Amino acid sequence: EKMTRSSVLELEMRVPPTELVVFPPRPLSKLKILRKRRKKRSIILLCICLLILLIFYRYPAKLLTDFSAGIKNSRNNGLNQKGSFPKATTHEKVGFNPHTEKDPMPLKPGKRPPFPHELRWTKYKPTDFQNFENHMDQYVPSWNDPYNLGFRWVDHEWVDVDSFAAVSTMSDDTVPISTDNYYDKQVVGIEEGNARKGVRRDSWGPCFPPSNYENVDWHSEMHALQTRNGTEIEYPDKPRSYQSNLDGMCRPGFLIVGAGKCGTSSLYHYLTGHDRVLEAKKKQVDYFRFYLPRGMHFYLSHFPTTKYFLSSGALITGEASPGYLPYPNVAHETFKQMSGTKLIMIVREPLDRAWSSYNYNYVNPALFLLKKGRGTVKSKTPIPKGKSSEYYKSNHLFSFEEMIRAELTLLKTCLKPGGIAETKAREKYYKWAHNEYARRNETQLPTLQDPELCYGEPVGGDSPRKQWNELVQNHPQKLIKVKNLQLVEALVGRGLYTLPIEWWYAAGFPSEDIHLVCLENLKDAPTKTMDDISTFLGLPKFDFTEVVSEGAFNVAGHRGYGEITSWEVIKAKQKLLGETNIGTKSSTQIPISDELKKEFLDFASVYNERLFQQMGKRCPW
Numbered sequence: 358e359k360m361t362r363s364s365v366l367e368l369e370m371r372v373p374p375t376e377l378v379v380f381p382p383r384p385l386s387k388l389k390i391l392r393k394r395r396k397k398r399s400i401i402l403l404c405i406c407l408l409i410l411l412i413f414y415r416y417p418a419k420l421l422t423d424f425s426a427g428i429k430n431s432r433n434n435g436l437n438q439k440g441s442f443p444k445a446t447t448h449e450k451v452g453f454n455p456h457t458e459k460d461p462m463p464l465k466p467g468k469r470p471p472f473p474h475e476l477r478w479t480k481y482k483p484t485d486f487q488n489f490e491n492h493m494d495q496y497v498p499s500w501n502d503p504y505n506l507g508f509r510w511v512d513h514e515w516v517d518v519d520s521f522a523a524v525s526t527m528s529d530d531t532v533p534i535s536t537d538n539y540y541d542k543q544v545v546g547i548e549e550g551n552a553r554k555g556v557r558r559d560s561w562g563p564c565f566p567p568s569n570y571e572n573v574d575w576h577s578e579m580h581a582l583q584t585r586n587g588t589e590i591e592y593p594d595k596p597r598s599y600q601s602n603l604d605g606m607c608r609p610g611f612l613i614v615g616a617g618k619c620g621t622s623s624l625y626h627y628l629t630g631h632d633r634v635l636e637a638k639k640k641q642v643d644y645f646r647f648y649l650p651r652g653m654h655f656y657l658s659h660f661p662t663t664k665y666f667l668s669s670g671a672l673i674t675g676e677a678s679p680g681y682l683p684y685p686n687v688a689h690e691t692f693k694q695m696s697g698t699k700l701i702m703i704v705r706e707p708l709d710r711a712w713s714s715y716n717y718n719y720v721n722p723a724l725f726l727l728k729k730g731r732g733t734v735k736s737k738t739p740i741p742k743g744k745s746s747e748y749y750k751s752n753h754l755f756s757f758e759e760m761i762r763a764e765l766t767l768l769k770t771c772l773k774p775g776g777i778a779e780t781k782a783r784e785k786y787y788k789w790a791h792n793e794y795a796r797r798n799e800t801q802l803p804t805l806q807d808p809e810l811c812y813g814e815p816v817g818g819d820s821p822r823k824q825w826n827e828l829v830q831n832h833p834q835k836l837i838k839v840k841n842l843q844l845v846e847a848l849v850g851r852g853l854y855t856l857p858i859e860w861w862y863a864a865g866f867p868s869e870d871i872h873l874v875c876l877e878n879l880k881d882a883p884t885k886t887m888d889d890i891s892t893f894l895g896l897p898k899f900d901f902t903e904v905v906s907e908g909a910f911n912v913a914g915h916r917g918y919g920e921i922t923s924w925e926v927i928k929a930k931q932k933l934l935g936e937t938n939i940g941t942k943s944s945t946q947i948p949i950s951d952e953l954k955k956e957f958l959d960f961a962s963v964y965n966e967r968l969f970q971q972m973g974k975r976c977p978w
Contacts, residue, residue: 470566470570470571471507472505472506472507472560472561473570473573473575473667474507475575475576475579476575476579476667476668476670477506477507477508477517478517479579480579480667480668480669480670481503481506481670482503482515483503483506483508483510483515484897485503485633485670485672485897486500486502486503486895486897487892487895487896487897500560500562500563500610500672500673500895503515505560505562506560561663561667562607562666562667562672563607563608563609563610563666563673563674564605564606564607564608564663564666564667565603565604565605565606565607565663566604566605566663567604567605567662567663567664568602568604568605573664575667575668578664578665578667578668579668581668582665582668582669590635590636590638590661590665591661591662591664591665592638592658592659592660592661592662593605593606593657593658593662594658595655595658596651596652596654596655596658599651599652599654600652600654600655601652601653601654602654603653603654603657605662605663605664606654606657606658606660606662606663607657607660607661607662607663607666607674608657608660608695608698609637609660609673609674609675609676609695609698610672610673610674610675610698610699610894611628611673611675611698611699611700611701611894612675612676612677612678612681612691612695612698612699612700612701613625613628613675613676613677613678613679613701613702613703614678614679614681614682614691614700614701614702614861615678615679615680615681615682615683615702615703615857616679616682616683616702616703616704616705616710616851616852616854616857617679617680617682617714617844617851618679618705618710618713618714618717618718618851619679619703619704619705619710619876620703620705620876620879620880620909621640621677621679621703622640622677622910622911622918622919623879623909623910623911623912624677624701624703624874624879624890625640625676625677625910625918626640626904626910626919626921627883627887627901627904627905628675628887628890628891630901630903630904631891631896631899631901631904632899633670633671633672633673633896633897633899634671634672634673634674634675634896635660635661635665635666635669635671635673635674636674637659637660637674637675637676638658638659638660639659639676639918640676640677640678640918640919641676641677641678641679641680641918642656642659642676642678643678643680643681644656644659644678645678645681645687645690645691645694646678646680646681646684646687649690653694659676660674660676661674672895672896672897673894673896675698682702682857682858682861683808683809683847683851683857684809684857685782685785685786685790685807685857685860685863685864686786688857688860688861688863688864688866689786689789689790689864691864692861692864692865692866696865696866697870698870699870699871699872699893699894700861700866700870700871700872701872701874701890701893702854702858702871702872702873702874703873703874703875703876703879704854704873704874704875704876704968704976705852705875705876705877706876706877706976706978707849707852707853707854707957707961707965708852708947708949708954708957708958708961709947710851710852711757711761711848711849711851711852711957712757712947714844714845714848714851715757715760715845715848718839718841718844718845719754719755719760719839719845720750720754722839722840722841723749723753723754723836723839724746724749724750724754726836726839727740727742727744727749727753727836728742728743728744728749729742730742730743732753732836732838734753734833734834734835734836734837738834740753740834740836752834752835753834753835753836754835754836755828755832755835755837756948757947757948757949758948758949758950758953759828760828760845760848761848761849761949761953761957762953763824763825763827763828764824764846764847764848764849764850765849765953765956765957765960766824767811767812767823767824768808768811768849768850768960769960771808771810771811772806772808772811772853774804776806776811777810777811778806778807778808778810778811778856779804779805779806781807781810782805782806782807782810783804783805785807785810786805786807786860786863789864790805790860790863790864792863793805793859793862793863803967805859805860805863806856807856807857807860808847808850808853808856808857809847809850811850812824812843812846812847812850821837821838821842822842822846824846825837849957849960849961852961853961853964854964854968855964855965855967855968855971856964858871858968858971858972859971862971868973871972872889872890872893873968873972873974874886874890875974875976875977877976877977877978878976878977881977883901883905884900884901884902884905887901887904887905888901906924907921907923908921908922908923908924908926908927909921909922909924909927910922912927965978
């Protein structure tokens with residue numbers, strides 16, 4: 358230890374390399390440590406500067422400006438940035454209902470252009486709208502009525518507002534109309550007999566005018582659409598970052614919010630088969646559940662552009678996300694940003710729905726994993742791959758009865774008065790649902806419950822949910838871990854439809870904006886069922902026979918929501934399995950004991966009656 362550096366060098370020359378003593382490195386001085394830290398900081402700062410320059414080079418400065426404006430607007434609205442909707446500055450509020458709300462942004466000079474004259478009498482006519490003579494009785498979502506397109510009812514016929522204004526017609530129930538003061542007054546005409554406050558020619562239906570609306574050649578747009586036979590729908594480009602500008606975009610007029618495994622795919626494709634309905638870029642957008650932070654521009658980028666929408670003569674567009682229905686917070690966010698939108702809910706006999714979900718969300722994914730040799734079980738014993746489906750079902754999968762019995766035990770405790778579904782829901786949602794809680798307390802209605810809270814937080818280990826602890830312990834060789842466990846855990850709970858639907862009423866949606874469809878009616882009388890939906894949306898009459906005759910969608914496993922199976926194939930399968938109804942299992946065909954089936958049906962019947970009473974209609978079960 359006392360050797361100098363020179364003596365160490367002499368020792369190195371005398372001693373062979375194999376016998377050298379290796380000394381620990383000398384500690385660095387404080388000065389050297391500081392120099393290293395400064396160098397590290399400089400490198401970090403240089404990387405940050407390069408990243409900022411790359412962002413400015415890669416993205417236009419306008420995107421950053423829009424992002425900052427969106428944050429400012431979200432603060433002004435009193436909302437957090439997550440899920441906030443920036444205030445529109447030149448357009449009407451999304452979801453604005455002119456018959457029940459005051460216009461938040463009255464007409465100002467040069468702000469909102471009139472509806473394109475070229476599209477009147479060509480793509481849009483007064484007869485396209487239902488109840489146009491008594492439009493106050495039915496509100497067509499996101500579109501208003503023919504009066505907002507510049508049509509006027511005079512002497513038992515429809516005339517153009519422009520031509521009517523040119524002659525300045527006067528009668529006992531009208532006032533002079535002048536095109537000169539159009540941008541100065543919101544009221545263009547008054548009819549006392551109809552209690553109509555005025556004709557608004559600035560309505561663009563569910564769409565926001567494009568930024569270059571003065572230069573749009575609508576005749577060319579319509580001609581181009583006819584040339585390509587409308588096969589390629591134009592959608593806005595997805596934003597690279599948060600944007601608040603909605604020019605040239607359209608908002609949905611209907612949402613199919615659920616329930617899962619109840620025929621939402623078929624219903625959506627049948628409805629978009631109507632010649633005045635346009636489909637979204639994809640069936641399930643799931644914006645209000647997963648993508649709220651991305652902003653409304655991201656959401657509306659999934660729907661047709663204003664040019665395509667109006668040139669095609671469409672009246673409405675929408676999406677179908679069955680994952681919306683079970684979650685109260687989704688109902689709340691949807692009403693905040695899309696009030697006035699029509700909601701369609703489709704339901705199915707609960708036991709039939711549970712069996713379908715069991716096969717779709719548990720059996721099929723589990724078989725895929727086991728056949729590939731990727732499934733893991735508690736016993737840790739390797740499972741042979743490449744075996745038949747029947748081998749895996751009998752040896753390594755939990756039966757339908759085992760899953761139902763475990764969940765029923767959980768729900769009976771959770772959904773009782775004062776249970777977790779009631780107490781935790783009050784703690785979580787009372788802030789925005791307090792009015793509904795008060796109303797139910799005064800009218801002595803059952804209190805609000807959220808069955809999704811019954812299942813608790815996911816737990817680790819071999820049993821990902823508490824309700825399956827006993828099953829996994831007794832059958833360590835069986836697989837339970839699959840994708841979408843939130844669907845597997847709620848085979849029964851997702852069939853108690855009235856509980857989640859009540860939250861959509863609590864969020865603020867009125868009963869006239871919610872339409873219930875029974876899957877059994879859609880299968881037995883598809884044309885009548887679709888006609889009822891069409892009337893509910895305010896659409897003109899349409900023959901759905903050809904659309905429905907193509908078959909059913911998404912009924913053959915995880916092949917895609919747009920995959921269709923012909924009725925011939927479905928009938929052949931029905932005949933092979935001895936089913937009593939097309940596409941459904943008879944209760945005698947579902948592998949469940951009579952005792953458990955009775956227990957299940959008795960448990961669900963209470964909630965079924967609440968549903969029928971709430972919706973004012975009954976399903977055939």
